[in-house]
Amino acid sequence: MAHPQGNDLRYDVLIIGSGAAGLGIALRLADTLRVAVLSKGPLHEGCTFYAQGGISAVFDRHDSFDSHVADTLSAGAGLNHEDAVRLTVEHAPEAIAWLSDLGVPFTHRSEDGHTNEYHLTREGGHSHRRVVHATDATGRAVETTLIARAREHLSIELLENYLAVDLITAQKLGADGPNRVLGAYVLDRSSDCVVTISARTVVLASGGASKVYLYTSNPDGASGDGIAMAWRAGCRVANMEFMQFHPTVLYEPRAKAFLISEALRGEGARLQLPDGTRFMHRFDPRGDLAPRDIVARAIDHEMKRLGIDCVYLDISHRPAEFIREHFPNIHARCLSLGYDMTREPIPVVPAAHYTCGGVIADLDGRTDLDGLYAIGEVACTGLHGANRMASNSLLECLVFAKTAAADILRRHSSPAPPLPALPAWDDSQVTDSDEEVVVTHNWAELRRFMWDYVGIVRSSKRLRRALSRVDLLLGEIDEYYRHFRIGNNLIELRNLALVAKLIIVSALARRESRGLHFTLDFPEPDPTLEHCDTILAPDTTPPELTPRVVSPASPPGVSK
Template structure:
C-alpha cells in the first residue's frame, strides 16, 4: 500500500498547481496514466484569461463570463475565480512561467495581451501560441525538483475507494484508489483521506476532437461510480476551428487568431459570421460552431476557411509560430492562403459537481480543472477561462482539504481496505472487441449527440450505449484489466452521462442545441441535468 497526505490524479495544469500548493503541507503522490506531459493543458494554445490591464476590470470579466454562460453560470463562483486570478498568475510567474511581454508607452514591460471570442477587452495572457506547453513544462520542472512530490507515470487510476464501498453508511468519505501499474500489470492500493481529481476532459468520446488521446473522461466516470454527483454534461464545447486535414485531425487553430483579425470565410471567399451574430468571427464559441455547422450543411462543402493572410508574415510568425509550422507541414502557407477548418469536440463545461473549492459530494474528494463543474462556465465556456479555473480551484482545493481534513493520511479511524481481486479472470485475447466498441461509441456520439441534436437521435444513442455498457462491463469483469479496457469502460460511462443529461434538458441553451426545443426556457431549473447515483 502506498500512502500519502495528498493523492492527485492527473498532471495537467490543475494537478501540477495543486501539487505545488499541497507540497507545503505533506507528502504528495501524483498519478498519471501516460507521461507527465500528456494532458489537455499541454495542448492549450490561446492563453489564460485574467484582468491585468488598467483599462480592464473584474466586473467586465465577470460580465463577459456570465453572458457567454447563457444564464447558467453561478455568479458567486464566477466572481471568486475571476477575482483571485491575478494572485494565481503571480504564482505561475514565481514558478518560472513566462508570458509574452511588450514595451509600454512609458518604456516599461507589460503583458502582451490578446483578445478572444466573447471578451470585451484584451485580457488573455499567452506564450506565443503554445501557452499550455509553457505552463505545464515550467510547473512540471518545479514539481520534479520538489522532494515532497512523487509522480507515478504510466499508472492508471481504476476506481475511487470510499467508506460507502466498504458498507459503512454513516459518512461517505474517500479512502484512496486502486491503481494499475501498466509496466507490471499489477494493481496497487493508494491510500489517502485527501484525493484530488485533475484528470481533464472527455473529448475522445467524440470522433473528431482537439483533445489528446488521454482525454477519455476517466475522472467523471470514476467519480460517478464512487457516488459523486454529476452535472451539466450535455454542455460539450465544440471548438469552431480545428484544422481540416487528414494528416492532422486533432490540431487546434487558436481562437487568438480570430482575436488578431482572422476572418471566417466560405468556399466563395466571403465572410459569413455577420449573418449569425453582430460580433462576427468574435462571437462566443457556441454561436460560431453552430454557424460553421450550418454553413457546411448548407453549401455541402467539407469545411469552411479561416483567413489571416491580410496580416504581415512577420506578425504571423511572431504570434502563431506553431500554427504556421503545423500548416506548412501539410502544405498550407497561412501567410498566403486560408486555413480549412471544422468544429471539433473541445471542452466539457459540466463534470463532477463541486463548489468553488473543488469539493465534491464525497468528503475528502475534490475535482479541479475540466473534470469539475464549479459553475464558472455555465452553458458555454468563455475562451481561456479554463486555465484560470485550473489555477484558482487547485489552490482553493488544497486549502479546503487542509481545513476540513487536517490529519491527512492519519485518519481518525482506520479502515481495512480490501486488496484487488483477480480470481476468475483470464488474459484478454480479443482486442478487436475493444477497438470496435471504442470506434462505435465515438461515431454514434458524433452522429447523434454533437452540435445539433434531436430527441430521436438522443434516444437512439441512449439505447445503443446501454447495450455497449453491458458488453463492456462483462469484458471488464472477465478479463485482466489493461489500460485499453479501462479507457473503454470510462468512455462508455461518460458518453452515457452526456446523453442522459442532454435528454433531461428540454430547451436549447448555450452548447446544447436541439431541434425539438429550439428556444431557451428560463423556467427550467438548473438542476434538470444534475445526476445523483444514490
C-alpha cells in the same frame, strides 16, 4: 517505477491528473503534505500542454472584474453560478503572478525596446484584451514549468504511466461509519499490475471527456475517467449535456485534429466560405468573435447547407512578420503541412474540445463524497454555465487548485483516525482476453454514434437512438470487464461509455436549446429553465438515470 501487485502505497493526498490543476494543487500542498500525482502517460501528455491561447485575467486599465464577469455570464447563457465566476475572475491576476514567480515565460509588450507589461490578446466572447499568453503555446509553457517545479519537491511523487481504475470508499468495503474516500486502485501500465493506493484525501484533476466523440482537439487521455469514477463512488454530476466544440481545428488528416487558436480571430482572422465569402455576421453581431457555441453551430450549418467538408480561416491580410511573431508554432505546423497562413486561408472544422459539466464541486473543490475533491475540467462548479468562454479553463485550474489546497490543509491540520488496511485488487476469477476485437469495435461504434447523434446539433430522435446504442454497449462492456483482466483500452472504454450515457440522458432532459446544447425539437431557450442545472444522482435515480432539473441558487452539491 513498478510495484508488486497488491502493494499498498500510502500518501496524505493522491492527485489523479498531472495538468495545471493537478500539478498546481500538488505544489501548494507539498510544503506540508506527502503527495502523489498520477499521470496516465508521460507527465506532460494532457490538455494543459496543448492549450494554445492563454489565460484570461484583467490587467488592462480599461478593463474591469465586472466586465470579465459579465462576459463570462453572457457566454454561459444564463447557467453560470455568479459566485464561482466572481471568485475565479477576481483571483486571476494573482494566479498569473504565481505562475510568473514559478518561471512561466509569458509574452510581454515591448515599447521603446523595453519589455514591460503582459501582452494581452483577445478571444471570442471577451469585450476587452485580457488573455495573457506565452506566444501561441501557453499550455506548453505552463505545463513544463509546473513539472520542473514539482520535480524539485521531495514530498511530491510523480507516478507516470499510472491509470486510475476506481476509487476505494468505506461503503464499498462495508466499513462502519459515514462513507468516505480511502484511496484508489491504479493500473501500473509498465507492469500491468493493479496497485492499491491509500490516501486520506483524493483529488480528481483528470480533465474532461471529449474523446467520447470521433473528432476531438484533445489528446488521447481525455476519456472522462474522473467523472466515471466519481459517479460509481456515489457522486452527482451536473450539466453533462454541455459539451463544447472548438470551432477551428485544422482540416488535415495528417494533423490529428491540430487546434487553431481562437487568438487568431482575436487578432483579425476571418472565417469564410470556399469562395471567400464571410458568413459569421449572419449569425451574430459579434461576427468572428462570437462565443464558441455560436461559431461552431454557424460553421456546422454552412458545411451542411453547402455540402462542403470545411470552411476557411484567413489572417493573410495581416503582415507576415506579425503572424510569425504572434503565432510561431501554429505557423510552423501549418507550413509543415503545406499551408502558408501568411499567404492563404487555412481549412478548419469544429471538433469536440471541452466538457463544461462534470462532478458537482463547491468553491473549495469538495464533492458529495467526504475526502474527495474535483478541480479543473472534471468538476462542475457553475463557472462555465452552458458554454465556456475562451481562456477561462487554465484559469479555473489555477484558482480552484488554490482554494482546494487551502481547504485540504485545514482538513489535515486536524487529527483523523488512521486509514484501514485496504484489500488488494482481486483478479483471481478472470482470465486474459482472447477477444480484444470486442473492445476495439465497441470503441469505434461509441465515438461514431456520439458524433452523429449527440454532436453540435441534436434531436430527440437522435438522442433516443444513441441511448439505445449506449445501453447495449454498457451491457457488453460490463460482461467483458467481469470476465477478463483489465487493460488501458478497456478501462477507458468503460469510463467513456458511462460518461456517454450521462451526456445523452442529460441532453434528453433539457427540453430547450441553450448554450452548447442545441436541439431541433426545442430550438429556443425556455425562460423558466434559466439558472437551472441538469443534475444526475446515482444513489437516488433509477437505472435509466431520470434527471432532475434544479436551481443552482442552492450551494453546489445541494438540490433545491
